[in-house]
Amino acid sequence: MPKYVYFFGEGKADGNAQMKALLGGKGANLAEMTNLGIPVPAGFTISTEVCRYYYEHDGAYPPELRQEVEAALSRMEKVMGARFGDSENPLLVSVRSGAAISMPGMMDTILNLGLNDETVQGLARRTADARFAYDCYRRFVAMYGDVVLGLKPREKDELDPFEVIMDAKKRARGVQYDHELSAQDLQELVQEYKEEIKKRLGVDFPQDPKEQLWGAIGAVFRSWNNPRAIAYRQLNGIPDDLGTAVNVQAMVFGNMGKTSGTGVAFTRDPATGEDVFYGEYLMNAQGEDVVAGIRTPQPINKRQKGDKDVLSLEEELPEVYQQLEEIRKKLDRHYRDMQDIEFTIQQGKLWMLQTRVGKRTGLAALRMAVDMVREGLITKEEAILRVEPDQLNQVLRPIFDPQQKRQAIAEGRLIAHGLNAGPGAATGRVVFNAPDAEQWAARGEEVLLVRIETSPEDIRGMNAAQGILTARGGMTSHAALVARQMGKVCVVGCGALEIDYKKRQMEVNGHTIKEGDYLSIDGATGEVIMGRIPTRPSEILQVLIERSMRPEESQIYGYYAELMSWADEARRLEVYTNADKPDQANIALAFGAEGIGLCRTEHMFFEGDRIDAVREMILAEDRAGREEALVKLLPMQKEDFKGIFRVMDGKPVTIRTLDPPLHEFLPNTPHEIEELARKIGVSEQQLRAKVEALHEANPMLGHRGCRLGIVYPEITAMQARAIFEAACEVAREGIKVYPEVMIPLVGDVKELRNQRRVVEEVAHEVFSRYGMEVEYKVGTMIEIPRGALTADQVAREAEFFSFGTNDLTQTTFGISRDDAGKFLRPYLEAGIWEFDPFEKLDRAGVGQLMEISVKKGRMSRPELKIGICGEHGGEPSSIEFCHQVGLDYVSCSPYRVAIARLAAAHAALKERRKD
């Protein structure tokens, strides 16, 4: 015989915490708490099976259900010492949804069920509080009328019908707040609510509590398929056939006088992770009052109270507090994780209403995970999985002083939102161009660089700024990419900015921000706030990067280092970094990088007066002219590589040959062209013609990548010479050097063969000149679909593959990331995309090409080394995919290396769990 109803009460429950699929999360945890001997108001859970039955049978229930519910109700009555529908001592119940996977606020709830014209009087008598009783009743009628009977506003702009009646009543009584209404007023309201229901729906509000109950149960099941819930499931990938359970539970009231109260608490501090009780409560109040924020809740204990001039629960009801403290310990140890609990004190008696795993800050997650291992509660593997990789960001990046930020928002200084492209907090004076940023910073100002969008020429200005804010661009726009590379705070795509470069000011939702005004941005949330908000640096950064703190001085660092050492044991993927300079490489090493997966040689081209030589090369009329200019670049590139090789001693350094189209190195504005023409001694007209000739309709798909090296092999040769000469010279210093030369944008094996030959010839020549050899690899980026599709051929010439998933995403989707902003939001809103594919790897398309490449590549060359160096290499879900398809390493920006290490450990552990 099937069982549909699971009772809990008086220390015994039919269910337990393992039965979430059947009882939903809420029901399973109520059962578990009951079994633990924790005081839980009695009740029962109707299983998710009934929900599925309900939908499969056009809203009918299994025949056995009614009897089971009746039986469970009787047990509730016995346990609670009250009777459903009794006019003297009525049992009131709540009816709540509860799915296996939490869908907060998506489904319906009915409270105070069981009240009618008679039982309300019983409640009034027993509580000696008519106002309380009628307030419960009028809330119930309104809730029932809305949720079960469906009395909702007819038009979008119409007010809630019950609100309208309430407002009229308050006006009639000349009062402002609900609680100013008398018992009599509330009783009248009940009557008026019922009349409205009759008038508008043609049905009577049911007086029979059983009828009420079945009405509510049906409403909760139906709410599983309301449009909001369907959309939520679609968005979160929750299967539609899981169904919800229904929890019917005895009501308890925290608003029954001075020894009643209600509160929420965490079994550890959710902000710091410390193993202390942390919570808030309100005396003589209902749960919704705590949430609503009309009254200020009190701290739960003296520790938390500090020197504030309020009472804590510990002081007000010491026995209850003691009981609660024991429950918190029990739950914390039992669940072996921090719990978020809800409790109600009804006339001095404590009732627990909910327990679930609580949300926490990154710091708390880190600390609790490590602490719980130390406490013997969880294994190292569990600890690793307890910290979401992205949460590490929070302990690595500078943050605003929370107090001051809250105040700024309260003062209405939050003026816009952009995309949270580079986490951390930054505050500074606004400048609108890169040279200003450099100059202001040079004279000691904190500046915030605000641009419509950024370009490679802005790099030094970006570096000088505290943070970068742009009006255009997505999560992988130039600004976002460079900022993450530099570890800069960055907010991009903030459409509300109307920047006027000429006037050196901008309009933002009606506020005018002028050059020099202070502005603050939160790169973790995308918030843009007027004025200055002080920031504080992360301890871990102080230890690892700034070295302004010794490791043993920082507790946070200790937790971080311990968890990361466990993660390193667990993971299989290696973690490299994308770094163009020794200082970036140093930061990445501090975060645990095991190699450089992408060193972009072109970023070096903008440094100092190198750009002159670069431009000379581009503007040369023939190969001889280009070679003459390249000779000037050679020693500079060589020095760059030497610096990086020294820092990366013993670790592989993957260097990509020139990638961007040449026009990126040329000036654009008439003024710049005039200046350059004078400098290099050609006519403006000639220069303009050259700039014009290099113009491309679609530069992303233009003359770039290996296409440059094939047409101008002398460029590849110069770069190879710089690499190998640097390698030889540094190797002579006793440093181990492993250069890996990476040819970009390969779509055909013949491209790679061509460039590989150039590289090998130079290597041979340099080695014989230096009389020594350095071990090196030649490989390619897989970043266009044709390269992926023909990976078996490409692998014949490649010793390694590195997925350039930025470009691979662009070409696979046929979407320019610079232009995607125009339809990204509509696409996300219409549910066409579940996420921005430039942020998180698209497994169905881009991922499919990666799988094809890995399979075909290793078919031709089983020992092929395969990694990823696109932005996705630092994104946890993408890293999981990289692990799954068998990559050897991921490479990400220096500040994401630790996150990637943790994500790689997650991927490995999740895979192990599946096995």
Place this chain on the structure above:
Amino acid sequence: MPKYVYFFGEGKADGNAQMKALLGGKGANLAEMTNLGIPVPAGFTISTEVCRYYYEHDGAYPPELRQEVEAALSRMEKVMGARFGDSENPLLVSVRSGAAISMPGMMDTILNLGLNDETVQGLARRTADARFAYDCYRRFVAMYGDVVLGLKPREKDELDPFEVIMDAKKRARGVQYDHELSAQDLQELVQEYKEEIKKRLGVDFPQDPKEQLWGAIGAVFRSWNNPRAIAYRQLNGIPDDLGTAVNVQAMVFGNMGKTSGTGVAFTRDPATGEDVFYGEYLMNAQGEDVVAGIRTPQPINKRQKGDKDVLSLEEELPEVYQQLEEIRKKLDRHYRDMQDIEFTIQQGKLWMLQTRVGKRTGLAALRMAVDMVREGLITKEEAILRVEPDQLNQVLRPIFDPQQKRQAIAEGRLIAHGLNAGPGAATGRVVFNAPDAEQWAARGEEVLLVRIETSPEDIRGMNAAQGILTARGGMTSHAALVARQMGKVCVVGCGALEIDYKKRQMEVNGHTIKEGDYLSIDGATGEVIMGRIPTRPSEILQVLIERSMRPEESQIYGYYAELMSWADEARRLEVYTNADKPDQANIALAFGAEGIGLCRTEHMFFEGDRIDAVREMILAEDRAGREEALVKLLPMQKEDFKGIFRVMDGKPVTIRTLDPPLHEFLPNTPHEIEELARKIGVSEQQLRAKVEALHEANPMLGHRGCRLGIVYPEITAMQARAIFEAACEVAREGIKVYPEVMIPLVGDVKELRNQRRVVEEVAHEVFSRYGMEVEYKVGTMIEIPRGALTADQVAREAEFFSFGTNDLTQTTFGISRDDAGKFLRPYLEAGIWEFDPFEKLDRAGVGQLMEISVKKGRMSRPELKIGICGEHGGEPSSIEFCHQVGLDYVSCSPYRVAIARLAAAHAALKERRKD
């Protein structure tokens, strides 16, 4: 026992024409002719097996070879009545390469072998012509010195050493031409040549004819692997291990006096295909003299001579001519194909030296194929395969008067070459912008539109011009695409043009062409020729399109119609057309189109004052504003569709919803912006801001295709309304309408689902309003890799797929076709690409995605209709691939429909042959 040497001579040969793999083409045909009783100088062929043996054994021969060669040589001596190395009656031989697949000019040849200081005197005596004998000898020594002994210029710029000696001799004798030297001079030259060989190589020129022979055989085998030959094979996909045969054949001389001569001829007229003998000859000359063009050859017969004041072979040597005429018939009937033959008459005796299948014009190919079926020589299937689909172009397009073109080139008026983008010949006065083209044409001028590149706004000007010439762009640039669509003559990417729009002139390799100057372009060759060259239209066009000729009046049309009817029986693929307007559709129908595979709605947007409504829609601030503008466009689009539906009665019409990014419809220049701002009553600044806001970094990957319809569903809805209202109204006229709505640029099934819903809602609404239903389909273009990779999902919402291989090529390669010009040529030259992938479908990458799509698509929906509407749909090798992977149809521009029909037949027949 293996056999390595195949003798031929005196009516009997060891080999035959089927043995090409073993004997090479030349050897097999010499054997075949011998067997046919045709007089062929005796000789033998050393098989390709020996070549393979030679390379596998480091240049050694099979042990049996020497004996076999000796035996064959003896038979030759007997047959020819002369002896190798005999001082009285020496046998001289030629030693030539000959591979299974012709590699013209790639390998080496030695003539007059067998001459030495003694035999030369014998030859002189027997021919009574010492000058002749020593001329043969000095040629042989030079050839042998070069080819066998390897005496070549030491440096790139050095002259041929034998040339240097020859030049010195001529200077010493004070003569200008070789033939002015005396026998004595030539004898001295032989001596000097030999001394040079000794001096520079340290070896003696071998006097032993046997040693000469083996030296020559080895040299020919070695020439199989000279760099030129290797490159040629790589380029033409010829396997490296086929090897060459060596043909040793008795020399015969056409320069032995007045009854000697030499000639080349075709067994039918290679220009017209007529079954008449066509050829040229020179009396008292060697083969190379005919080719060299120093003397003007004579016509072979009276028919060909016409009223020219020369003698023909028919008159000069009537008996020989009669014999030759019989041979031509025999060869033509025997080989069942037109042969290209070489003959020599030595002192009145005719010798045949070569026969092979001859090259022919498109017209000749067509006529001969049909004639040979009528003559019972070949089957219809063979006839179809005899005409290369692209050859049809030649019979469809206007051509220059050949006489006048030749003269123009002789006058040095050929000034540049571009890409042959739109075949045919055009001549006209140069204009540099589209409005001028229209105006000049309106007043009756023939104009040639010359632009740096063209844009959609130039369309009317292009239509008005005789032809289009651009400086930039590849085979699928806008100009090329539109020209082919319109059937316009077009040459693109002519880099030599330096156009100055302001001065209204251009510089072309030192020539200045001004507006109004006459210029001629040959779209079949890419030639750009100064001045006017008269053109003549194709007869088939006069019959099919212009209707200025009745079918029965044109013999060429008759041939065309017959061949095409056979092709239609043979093919499986249907052939649709890409047509945006009724007149284009009409042309396509005349060429046999069976539906429209791509009707681009946006081309309609530029017509007349529609562009105003389009711009109003783009510039609208909100949906209401856009809808207001769309209401104006609706009736116009509807009329367009009605026109097309009427023309296409009973055939499917695939209409693509709006595809290009909206900024393509907005003006660019300040002047145009000013004008438009005034017209629509907004400020210039506002308009400029909007233009700026719509600007895209990579428009190809931007906000276009279905991305437009998703963000602005009202555009899709308007277009669907126009389609279905048109369909209903035309259906009421009794016309059968099959609209197929095609959603472009789909990368995710959800995009298609979204747009499909919009289309279906409109269809439902229109049908219920009209009280009728029209059968229709909704499908998608597969033109970005993600769409292809997820085709199984996409097919759930698509009733048809149409491959947009232009965009699919761009995204699969990550190459913008607008920008590919910068590296296309270097890529082709470096052998990285074997062809331009925008012209010919890339099977390895793009084709792989097509195969994936077909497989996955039909997995989800077995009845899925699949076609192609990219430019490749009209390219024969791409059509073959479409057939192979199982497409249902190809769609191409109207003027390529016949070509596609023929190519489809080829594909089907080739497949059948394989089975």
